[in-house]
Amino acid sequence: MESLCPNIGKTQLLKTLKSMGDKGMISMKDTGKSFLYWRKPDDEDDNNDSQNSEDDEEIDIESEDKEEKPKKLTIEELSQEVEQLKSKIDKEKETLKELTTKSRDISKQSTNDEIQKDIDVLMTSNKELSQKLISLKKNATKCTEADKNKLIQEHVKTRREWTKRKALFDNILSTILENSNKKKKDLKEICGWETDLEVGVKMIEDRDPKATKTPVFKRLRT
Known part of the structure; x- marks a missing residue:
């Protein structure tokens, strides 16, 4: 051995x-x-x-x-356990809902890079406008009081003529509608006129110091 x-x-x-x-x-x-x-x-x-x-x-x-056998639960104990699990599931669902809402809100917010990009654009625009303002101040032509009054008178005259024509048209249109069997919509399609609202024209501000009123035209009776 x-x-x-x-x-x-x-x-x-x-x-x-x-x-x-x-x-x-x-x-x-x-x-x-x-x-x-x-x-x-x-x-x-x-x-x-x-x-x-x-x-x-x-x-x-x-x-x-010798192995220990599992303990048998009664129906009441099983029901209690089921209710506890349901309550736990409901809490988890509520937590998930809150987290989903927070995640959605966060995703809508701008990122740091996007915010910085917007700031850069605004800074560039502000710089360009500031330089333009300085240039205008240097090259601006001063307007005398006489020139200012002349411009105001031209504006008042132009507005007065415009309001006269507008009132005259409304007066003529009303007379035609009264003496015809057509509606305003049908007549508009035939004549093809456009209203101020359709073309985006707004009432011109009255700058006349005397605040003259718009002339009113009486309808012609036939």
């Missing part, structure tokens, strides 16, 4: 053989002076293996019997 296992000492070898003999893995005999060891026959090994497997099964059965 020492020649077969040169790396194992004699003492360790004897302990290993005795342990294998005690476990029934090999045959062993005590002669009083020494121990004899030899390999067991194959049929004896099979019997030992079957015996060991039966012992293992018995151990497994005993261990299974």
